[in-house]
Amino acid sequence: MRLDGFGLLVRDMGTMIRFYRDVLGFEIREAEDAENVYLKKDGTLFLLYGRKDFEKMTSRRYDYVKGLNGHFEIALYVDTFDEVDAAFRHAASHGAVPVLEPETEPWGQRTCYIADPEGNLIEIGSWNKPFEGKDA
Numbered sequence: 001m002r003l004d005g006f007g008l009l010v011r012d013m014g015t016m017i018r019f020y021r022d023v024l025g026f027e028i029r030e031a032e033d034a035e036n037v038y039l040k041k042d043g044t045l046f047l048l049y050g051r052k053d054f055e056k057m058t059s060r061r062y063d064y065v066k067g068l069n070g071h072f073e074i075a076l077y078v079d080t081f082d083e084v085d086a087a088f089r090h091a092a093s094h095g096a097v098p099v100l101e102p103e104t105e106p107w108g109q110r111t112c113y114i115a116d117p118e119g120n121l122i123e124i125g126s127w128n129k130p131f132e133g134k135d136a
Helices: 013-023 051-058 081-093
Strands: 005-010 036-041 044-050 069-077 097-104 110-115 120-126
Touching (some): 005 013, 005 051, 013 036, 044 051, 081 097, 081 110, 081 120
Parallel strands (some): 005 044, 069 120
Antiparallel strands (some): 036 044, 097 110, 110 120
16 A cells, blocks of 8 residues: 545635645645645645535544644655744744744754644744655
């Protein structure tokens, strides 16, 4: 089995598309008005599913977390500590909810947290060097 991507179930598709596309730089792979929207970031497929559409498709009703969502996080990497600070300021000034301002942790990583418009946690971090990936 191979990981193909991951997705979020969303209430307000337009708001979430604009946030991930315009604030965080994800590219849209299809029409903005689709029931399921495919975005891509650095080779990873990221899907936004309409909650009501998903419930209809599966013939089930689901409960959803409200407010800040502590079930998972999306982690984004930038190459320098300065980029962590700049990305945090940019995201916070464009609709992200500030959760943890940039700080350098005792283990040497500079990190911060924001939340998207529906409360999903996003970490922006750096080891102050270019991304190496798992295979490097």
